[in-house]
Amino acid sequence: QKEVEQDPGPLSVPEGAIVSLNCTYSNSAFQYFMWYRQYSRKGPELLMYTYSSGNKEDGRFTAQVDKSSKYISLFIRDSQPSDSATYLCAMSDTGGFKTIFGAGTRLFVKA
Amino acid sequence: NAGVMQNPRHLVRRRGQEARLRCSPMKGHSHVYWYRQLPEEGLKFMVYLQKENIIDESGMPKERFSAEFPKEGPSILRIQQVVRGDSAAYFCASLPGANTGELFFGEGSRLTVL
Numbered sequence: 283q284k285e286v287e288q289d290p291g292p293l294s295v296p297e298g299a300i301v302s303l304n305c306t307y308s309n310s311a312f313q314y315f316m317w318y319r320q321y322s323r324k325g326p327e328l329l330m331y332t333y334s335s336g337n338k339e340d341g342r343f344t345a346q347v348d349k350s351s352k353y354i355s356l357f358i359r360d361s362q363p364s365d366s367a368t369y370l371c372a373m374s375d376t377g378g379f380k381t382i383f384g385a386g387t388r389l390f391v392k393a
Numbered sequence: 394n395a396g397v398m399q400n401p402r403h404l405v406r407r408r409g410q411e412a413r414l415r416c417s418p419m420k421g422h423s424h425v426y427w428y429r430q431l432p433e434e435g436l437k438f439m440v441y442l443q444k445e446n447i448i449d450e451s452g453m454p455k456e457r458f459s460a461e462f463p464k465e466g467p468s469i470l471r472i473q474q475v476v477r478g479d480s481a482a483y484f485c486a487s488l489p490g491a492n493t494g495e496l497f498f499g500e501g502s503r504l505t506v507l
Contacts, residue, residue, distance in 0.1 A: 290433065316495065325397075325484055325498035326436070370435055372496075380449055381426070381496055385435040 285309050288371055288384030297393050301358040305371035305384045308352065312373040312382075315347050317356045320368045320386065329369070330356060361391045395420065398467075399485050399499035407507050412472040412479070414502045418487030425468045426486045426496060427453075427460060436484060442468060475506045 288305045295301055303317075314333055318326035330345040332338045332354075338345045344357040354373075358365055371384040398417040406412050418425050424443055428436040438452040442462035453460065457475075462468040472479055482503045486496035 288435070314495075318498075323501075323503075325500045326496075327498065328495060331495055372436075380438055380441060382438065383428075383436040385433075 283308055285382050286384045289387055290385050292388040292390060294390040295361055297391055299361050301361050303356040303369050303387050305354050306352055311375040314374045315354050316372040317345055318370040318372055326370055363391050363393045366391050397485055397487050397497055397499035399502050403503050405505045406475050408476055409474050412475050412504055414470040414483050415467040416485030417467040419497055422487035422489050424488045425462050427470050428484045430482045477506045480504055480506045
Protein backbone atom coordinates (compact mmCIF):
# COMPACT_ATOMS: atom_id res chain seq x y z
CA GLN A 283 0.00 0.00 0.00
CA LYS A 284 1.28 3.43 -0.94
CA GLU A 285 1.65 6.00 1.84
CA VAL A 286 -0.43 8.47 -0.15
CA GLU A 287 -3.16 7.49 -2.60
CA GLN A 288 -4.50 9.91 -5.20
CA ASP A 289 -6.68 9.19 -8.20
CA PRO A 290 -4.69 10.27 -11.29
CA GLY A 291 -7.82 11.12 -13.28
CA PRO A 292 -8.03 12.76 -15.70
CA LEU A 293 -10.93 14.83 -14.43
CA SER A 294 -12.76 16.96 -16.97
CA VAL A 295 -15.29 19.59 -15.89
CA PRO A 296 -17.06 22.55 -17.53
CA GLU A 297 -16.06 26.08 -16.68
CA GLY A 298 -17.76 27.29 -13.51
CA ALA A 299 -18.07 23.83 -11.95
CA ILE A 300 -17.04 22.98 -8.41
CA VAL A 301 -14.08 20.62 -8.43
CA SER A 302 -13.31 18.16 -5.65
CA LEU A 303 -9.87 16.56 -5.45
CA ASN A 304 -8.99 14.02 -2.77
CA CYS A 305 -6.19 12.01 -1.23
CA THR A 306 -6.03 9.31 1.40
CA TYR A 307 -3.00 8.39 3.43
CA SER A 308 -1.87 5.70 5.81
CA ASN A 309 0.74 7.35 8.04
CA SER A 310 -0.95 8.82 11.10
CA ALA A 311 2.22 10.81 11.87
CA PHE A 312 1.57 13.25 9.04
CA GLN A 313 0.84 16.71 10.42
CA TYR A 314 1.44 19.06 7.48
CA PHE A 315 -0.77 18.81 4.42
CA MET A 316 -0.21 20.64 1.18
CA TRP A 317 -1.65 20.95 -2.29
CA TYR A 318 0.64 21.77 -5.17
CA ARG A 319 -0.37 22.78 -8.67
CA GLN A 320 1.81 21.79 -11.60
CA TYR A 321 1.34 23.11 -15.09
CA SER A 322 2.63 21.06 -17.99
CA ARG A 323 6.45 20.94 -18.12
CA LYS A 324 6.75 23.27 -15.11
CA GLY A 325 7.74 22.84 -11.50
CA PRO A 326 5.06 22.36 -8.82
CA GLU A 327 3.96 25.46 -6.96
CA LEU A 328 2.44 25.53 -3.51
CA LEU A 329 -1.28 26.23 -3.60
CA MET A 330 -2.57 25.47 -0.14
CA TYR A 331 -0.94 24.56 3.15
CA THR A 332 -2.67 23.23 6.27
CA TYR A 333 -1.39 22.13 9.62
CA SER A 334 -3.27 19.30 11.34
CA SER A 335 -7.03 19.00 10.90
CA GLY A 336 -9.52 21.58 9.75
CA ASN A 337 -10.37 23.80 6.83
CA LYS A 338 -8.51 26.57 5.11
CA GLU A 339 -9.90 28.91 2.47
CA ASP A 340 -8.03 31.08 0.00
CA GLY A 341 -10.13 32.74 -2.66
CA ARG A 342 -11.75 30.04 -4.80
CA PHE A 343 -9.76 27.28 -3.09
CA THR A 344 -10.66 25.40 0.09
CA ALA A 345 -8.51 22.71 1.66
CA GLN A 346 -9.93 20.25 4.18
CA VAL A 347 -8.10 17.78 6.38
CA ASP A 348 -9.79 14.96 8.29
CA LYS A 349 -7.08 13.23 10.26
CA SER A 350 -9.49 10.75 11.83
CA SER A 351 -10.29 9.41 8.38
CA LYS A 352 -6.81 10.08 6.96
CA TYR A 353 -8.45 11.99 4.13
CA ILE A 354 -7.72 15.38 2.61
CA SER A 355 -9.59 17.36 0.00
CA LEU A 356 -9.16 20.40 -2.20
CA PHE A 357 -12.22 22.19 -3.52
CA ILE A 358 -12.09 24.66 -6.39
CA ARG A 359 -15.13 26.90 -6.83
CA ASP A 360 -16.07 28.58 -10.10
CA SER A 361 -13.38 26.64 -11.94
CA GLN A 362 -11.61 28.38 -14.82
CA PRO A 363 -9.75 27.04 -17.86
CA SER A 364 -6.59 28.45 -16.26
CA ASP A 365 -7.10 25.94 -13.43
CA SER A 366 -6.30 23.12 -15.88
CA ALA A 367 -3.21 21.50 -14.40
CA THR A 368 -2.08 18.55 -12.33
CA TYR A 369 -2.84 18.86 -8.62
CA LEU A 370 -0.57 17.00 -6.24
CA CYS A 371 -1.38 16.42 -2.61
CA ALA A 372 1.60 16.26 -0.28
CA MET A 373 2.20 15.66 3.39
CA SER A 374 4.97 15.47 5.94
CA ASP A 375 5.30 14.45 9.55
CA THR A 376 6.19 16.49 12.60
CA GLY A 377 9.93 16.74 13.10
CA GLY A 378 10.65 15.41 9.64
CA PHE A 379 11.38 17.27 6.48
CA LYS A 380 10.63 14.53 4.00
CA THR A 381 7.48 15.37 2.06
CA ILE A 382 5.55 12.55 0.42
CA PHE A 383 3.54 13.29 -2.71
CA GLY A 384 0.49 11.71 -4.24
CA ALA A 385 0.58 10.73 -7.91
CA GLY A 386 -1.31 13.87 -8.90
CA THR A 387 -4.76 14.37 -10.49
CA ARG A 388 -4.90 15.87 -13.96
CA LEU A 389 -7.71 18.42 -14.20
CA PHE A 390 -9.15 19.85 -17.41
CA VAL A 391 -11.58 22.75 -17.21
CA LYS A 392 -13.41 23.24 -20.50
CA ALA A 393 -14.46 26.72 -21.60
CA ASN B 394 14.38 37.57 -5.30
CA ALA B 395 15.25 34.72 -7.59
CA GLY B 396 13.50 31.41 -7.12
CA VAL B 397 15.07 27.97 -7.19
CA MET B 398 17.30 27.74 -10.24
CA GLN B 399 17.98 24.47 -11.97
CA ASN B 400 20.23 23.77 -14.92
CA PRO B 401 20.39 22.43 -17.43
CA ARG B 402 16.68 22.44 -18.21
CA HIS B 403 17.15 19.71 -20.78
CA LEU B 404 19.95 17.18 -20.96
CA VAL B 405 20.47 14.36 -23.45
CA ARG B 406 22.91 11.59 -22.68
CA ARG B 407 23.80 8.28 -24.27
CA ARG B 408 23.75 5.12 -22.20
CA GLY B 409 26.87 4.85 -20.07
CA GLN B 410 27.55 8.59 -19.90
CA GLU B 411 27.34 10.77 -16.80
CA ALA B 412 24.65 13.33 -16.04
CA ARG B 413 25.15 16.25 -13.67
CA LEU B 414 22.18 18.31 -12.60
CA ARG B 415 22.62 21.53 -10.66
CA CYS B 416 20.34 23.35 -8.27
CA SER B 417 20.73 26.73 -6.61
CA PRO B 418 18.20 27.16 -3.79
CA MET B 419 16.32 30.32 -3.03
CA LYS B 420 18.30 32.96 -1.22
CA GLY B 421 18.34 32.25 2.47
CA HIS B 422 17.31 28.62 2.07
CA SER B 423 19.71 26.08 3.51
CA HIS B 424 17.81 22.86 2.77
CA VAL B 425 17.56 21.15 -0.61
CA TYR B 426 15.52 18.21 -1.80
CA TRP B 427 15.78 16.27 -5.02
CA TYR B 428 12.73 14.54 -6.47
CA ARG B 429 12.28 12.45 -9.59
CA GLN B 430 9.12 12.52 -11.67
CA LEU B 431 8.29 9.95 -14.32
CA PRO B 432 5.55 10.60 -16.90
CA GLU B 433 2.08 10.26 -15.37
CA GLU B 434 3.59 9.69 -11.93
CA GLY B 435 4.00 11.81 -8.87
CA LEU B 436 7.17 13.11 -7.34
CA LYS B 437 9.40 10.50 -5.78
CA PHE B 438 11.70 11.62 -3.00
CA MET B 439 15.36 10.96 -3.65
CA VAL B 440 17.56 12.85 -1.21
CA TYR B 441 17.50 15.66 1.35
CA LEU B 442 20.58 17.77 1.99
CA GLN B 443 21.73 20.65 4.07
CA LYS B 444 24.95 22.51 3.41
CA GLU B 445 27.76 19.93 3.46
CA ASN B 446 25.49 17.24 4.89
CA ILE B 447 23.31 14.49 3.49
CA ILE B 448 20.37 14.23 5.88
CA ASP B 449 18.29 11.55 4.20
CA GLU B 450 19.17 9.61 1.04
CA SER B 451 16.72 6.79 1.52
CA GLY B 452 15.04 7.45 -1.82
CA MET B 453 18.18 7.37 -3.88
CA PRO B 454 19.32 4.21 -5.70
CA LYS B 455 22.36 2.74 -3.98
CA GLU B 456 24.42 2.62 -7.15
CA ARG B 457 25.27 5.25 -9.76
CA PHE B 458 23.45 8.10 -7.99
CA SER B 459 25.07 10.62 -5.67
CA ALA B 460 24.25 14.08 -4.40
CA GLU B 461 26.10 16.88 -2.70
CA PHE B 462 25.46 20.37 -1.43
CA PRO B 463 28.82 22.03 -0.82
CA LYS B 464 29.44 25.01 1.41
CA GLU B 465 29.81 27.16 -1.68
CA GLY B 466 27.95 26.65 -4.92
CA PRO B 467 24.90 24.74 -6.04
CA SER B 468 23.66 21.33 -5.05
CA ILE B 469 24.55 18.66 -7.61
CA LEU B 470 22.78 15.43 -8.43
CA ARG B 471 25.13 13.11 -10.28
CA ILE B 472 24.09 10.05 -12.20
CA GLN B 473 26.87 7.84 -13.46
CA GLN B 474 26.60 5.34 -16.32
CA VAL B 475 23.08 6.42 -17.18
CA VAL B 476 20.54 3.90 -18.44
CA ARG B 477 17.29 4.49 -20.33
CA GLY B 478 15.31 4.05 -17.11
CA ASP B 479 16.96 7.18 -15.72
CA SER B 480 15.04 9.30 -18.24
CA ALA B 481 12.80 11.52 -16.15
CA ALA B 482 12.28 15.02 -14.88
CA TYR B 483 14.40 15.80 -11.83
CA PHE B 484 13.13 18.53 -9.58
CA CYS B 485 14.98 20.39 -6.91
CA ALA B 486 13.17 22.08 -4.06
CA SER B 487 14.37 24.24 -1.21
CA LEU B 488 12.99 25.39 2.09
CA PRO B 489 14.27 27.87 4.63
CA GLY B 490 14.72 25.35 7.42
CA ALA B 491 11.49 25.77 9.29
CA ASN B 492 9.82 22.48 10.06
CA THR B 493 6.83 22.91 7.81
CA GLY B 494 7.53 20.89 4.72
CA GLU B 495 6.62 23.86 2.54
CA LEU B 496 8.76 23.36 -0.55
CA PHE B 497 9.73 25.81 -3.27
CA PHE B 498 10.43 24.02 -6.54
CA GLY B 499 12.60 24.79 -9.50
CA GLU B 500 11.46 24.26 -13.09
CA GLY B 501 13.14 20.89 -13.28
CA SER B 502 15.83 19.26 -15.40
CA ARG B 503 14.59 16.83 -18.01
CA LEU B 504 17.03 14.02 -18.68
CA THR B 505 16.69 11.92 -21.80
CA VAL B 506 18.90 8.86 -22.17
CA LEU B 507 19.28 7.58 -25.71
